[in-house]
Amino acid sequence: MIQTKHGNINLPAFMPDATYGSIKAASFKDVEKTGTEAIVTTTLHIEQKIGSLYIKEFGGLHKFFGWNKPILTDSGGWQVFSLIQSKADKGKNKITDLGCSFVNPNTGEHSLLTPESSQVIQHNLGADIVTVLDDPILGDASYAQRKECIRINTLWAKRSKKKFDELNSHLKVKPLIGAVIQGGNDTELRKISAEELLELDFDIYNFGGMPLHTGITWLTDSKKGFYHEMLEYVSSLIPNTKLKYAMGIGQPDDIAFCVDVGWDLFDTVLPTRNARHGLIYVSEGQGEETKKYKSFGYDTLHLKTERYKFDDKPIDEKCSCEACSTVSRAYLRHLIRIGEASGLRLATIHNLQFYADWMSQIRQSS
Ligand SMILES: [Zn+2]
Numbered sequence: 001m002i003q004t005k006h007g008n009i010n011l012p013a014f015m016p017d018a019t020y021g022s023i024k025a026a027s028f029k030d031v032e033k034t035g036t037e038a039i040v041t042t043t044l045h046i047e048q049k050i051g052s053l054y055i056k057e058f059g060g061l062h063k064f065f066g067w068n069k070p071i072l073t074d075s076g077g078w079q080v081f082s083l084i085q086s087k088a089d090k091g092k093n094k095i096t097d098l099g100c101s102f103v104n105p106n107t108g109e110h111s112l113l114t115p116e117s118s119q120v121i122q123h124n125l126g127a128d129i130v131t132v133l134d135d136p137i138l139g140d141a142s143y144a145q146r147k148e149c150i151r152i153n154t155l156w157a158k159r160s161k162k163k164f165d166e167l168n169s170h171l172k173v174k175p176l177i178g179a180v181i182q183g184g185n186d187t188e189l190r191k192i193s194a195e196e197l198l199e200l201d202f203d204i205y206n207f208g209g210m211p212l213h214t215g216i217t218w219l220t221d222s223k224k225g226f227y228h229e230m231l232e233y234v235s236s237l238i239p240n241t242k243l244k245y246a247m248g249i250g251q252p253d254d255i256a257f258c259v260d261v262g263w264d265l266f267d268t269v270l271p272t273r274n275a276r277h278g279l280i281y282v283s284e285g286q287g288e289e290t291k292k293y294k295s296f297g298y299d300t301l302h303l304k305t306e307r308y309k310f311d312d313k314p315i316d317e318k319c320s321c322e323a324c325s326t327v328s329r330a331y332l333r334h335l336i337r338i339g340e341a342s343g344l345r346l347a348t349i350h351n352l353q354f355y356a357d358w359m360s361q362i363r364q365s366s
Pocket residue numbers: 315316319320321322323324325349350351353
């Protein structure tokens with residue numbers, strides 16, 4: 001269990017992503033009702049769209065959101081990294097020892113995100129769990145480039161920790177801080193990264209790299225198997241006295257696998273994004289396709305398809321969420337097909353309920 005100023009998180013835990021400061025289509029009350037104990041939010045989006053100084057003046061993210069449970073913030077590094085990889089980049093965005101300098105594609109404004117400024121922003125937001133700025137490795141980077149990434153990643157982690165201690169030394173209940181283990185598809189570099197970061201003594205160690213759900217992998221010929229091996233390997237590098245956070249993961253069966261090999265914390269946009277597209281997670285035997293990890297099984301169903309047109313059953317007979325106790329599959333299908341907000345909300349609530357129940361099932365079995 002993780003203890004924070006805003007309550008406890010039972011482990012292993014899944015945290016939905018509140019990108020831009022909202023769980024799309026649902027309210028925080030809806031999220032709380034599913035039994036979800038923590039959320040993740042994206043630092044750079046909040047900084048750019050709202051401003052962390054404004055949030056500080058308002059009284060912190062918890063007060064602003066009306067969410068009184070733990071909040072984990074990312075470092076903002078992933079958004080900059082995505083920008084660097086994007087078409088909008090045109091060589092304008094750079095990573096140096098100092099930090100990430102980038103041009104906001106929407107405003108044309110130049111910004112600099114440093115390990116220190118990322119900590120200050122997260123501190124202003126009042127997060128319960130903060131993350132150090134990290135330097136992810138690109139899939140096709142040369143060995144020299146990958147080694148350079150690890151050097152910068154450790155350097156930034158060291159400076160982040162220093163700033164974090166400075167900002168929080170006076171607090172009775174300090175936030176927790178997580179560092180990100182990088183190394184791409186290279187076990188030797190992963191080991192170096194883990195060892196260097198372990199020396200700096202963080203509370204949480206994160207698995208860094210490409211998120212599983214994008215379909216982008218480091219090795220195209222062995223998609224899933226490779227990720228599983230690497231997740232197992234990186235977990236083995238982290239002592240069990242530390243918390244382990246598999247960032248951006250994942251499908252329910254991937255989560256079950258990761259818990260089995262030692263990971264404690266998870267986040268992904270999958271349940272919420274898929275809900276809005278009518279891809280629903282249900283108990284085993286109630287959908288179209290079953291996926292399994294050991295004894296943990298579930299089904300998915302594509303609610304927009306013809307087969308649910310006359311289906312008067314609830315989405316999932318075993319689920320107790322608002323959607324399952326109020327609407328039929330046929331009606332929810334109609335609402336999602338016309339993009340009706342109430343339908344997107346109910347589907348989101350159900351998928352989050354499914355993930356919360358999935359995690360409690362995993363917790364009960366261990
Ligand atoms: Zn439900």
